[in-house]
Amino acid sequence: MTRKHNNLEYKVLQIIKESGSQGILQSQLWKRIGATSREGSRVSLKLEKAGLIERIRELHDGKWTYKLIAKKRVVTLDSVMDIPCIFCLQQDRCDVGSNISPTTCKRLSEWLEKQS
Amino acid sequence: MVLMDESLLYKVALKIGGDEAVKIVGELKKRGKATEEELAKTTGIRLNEIRKILIRLHNFSLVTSENVQDPQSGWLIFYWRLQEDQLQSIIKAQKRRILEKLKARLEFEKTHDFFFCNDKHCGRYTFEEAVENFFRCPQCGGTLQHFDNSKIIEFLEKKVESLKEELEHE
Numbered sequence: 001m002t003r004k005h006n007n008l009e010y011k012v013l014q015i016i017k018e019s020g021s022q023g024i025l026q027s028q029l030w031k032r033i034g035a036t037s038r039e040g041s042r043v044s045l046k047l048e049k050a051g052l053i054e055r056i057r058e059l060h061d062g063k064w065t066y067k068l069i070a071k072k073r074v075v076t077l078d079s080v081m082d083i084p085c086i087f088c089l090q091q092d093r094c095d096v097g098s099n100i101s102p103t104t105c106k107r108l109s110e111w112l113e114k115q116s
Numbered sequence: 117m118v119l120m121d122e123s124l125l126y127k128v129a130l131k132i133g134g135d136e137a138v139k140i141v142g143e144l145k146k147r148g149k150a151t152e153e154e155l156a157k158t159t160g161i162r163l164n165e166i167r168k169i170l171i172r173l174h175n176f177s178l179v180t181s182e183n184v185q186d187p188q189s190g191w192l193i194f195y196w197r198l199q200e201d202q203l204q205s206i207i208k209a210q211k212r213r214i215l216e217k218l219k220a221r222l223e224f225e226k227t228h229d230f231f232f233c234n235d236k237h238c239g240r241y242t243f244e245e246a247v248e249n250f251f252r253c254p255q256c257g258g259t260l261q262h263f264d265n266s267k268i269i270e271f272l273e274k275k276v277e278s279l280k281e282e283l284e285h286e
Binding site: 021060070071072073074075076077079080081083085086087089091094096101102103104108109112115116 | 124126127131132158172175205207218220224240271
């Protein structure tokens with residue numbers, strides 16, 4: 001019983017962590033892991049009490065549910081993957097006022113122009 | 117979790133040194149540790165290229181090296197090894213560095229007026245540069261016009277905020 005619940009808690013926490021800052025709706029999460037809403041609510045309350053997640057009440061398709069957001073999230077590269085500064089070989093020499101600078105970098109300027 | 121870290125490892129390797137770095141990292145992961153010669157033999161990448169990529173990976177702390185004395189010949193053998201346990205801190209350190217660069221760029225965009233000529237390939241000039249050149253493009257001689265950078269500022273502000281928030285929760 002305990003082991004089953006620990007496994008479920010771990011699985012739920014991983015899914016919530018992977019959903020990042022957007023979080024995941026409680027109702028969608030239970031469908032994804034095949035748990036009943038009663039079982040699921042118990043797990044999410046436990047995770048909230050342990051300080052691992054936040055539960056934010058939200059209206060979805062006319063029904064009240066909770067959005068679950070992890071306090072500590074999985075480290076990903078997604079948000080910085082396309083920024084030219086990532087793992088740039090000039091990083092140590094790049095500074096405001098020097099020859100290589102974030103204010104004059106051509107690659108950064110081109111990227112910014114594409115984004116805006 | 118393990119699978120996710122593995123794909124993250126290859127993404128990092130790809131960003132640092134392209135497809136060849138992915139091959140080298142894959143080989144190091146399989147073997148645990150390897151010499152440059154062993155890596156060259158199994159990956160088919162030229163030895164000098166292997167060295168170049170390993171140094172790049174080493175600069176970002178993704179690999180480390182160690183000297184082991186061969187018990188038979190007494191010679192020192194130079195091995196390379198992955199530092200997978202450092203992966204998350206490597207990424208977080210990169211994010212912090214990027215955040216600093218973006219903040220510096222945002223400050224620059226906010227505190228300067230920019231000018232550009234009709235030929236966009238000539239680039240942007242600050243107000244001071246435009247005045248020095250009598251509002252003529254120093255490259256093509258065209259008339260310089262004011263450049264509205266409000267969208268760049270807006271984009272950078274959002275990116276800086278989201279990166280800050282992300283770093284707080286990782």
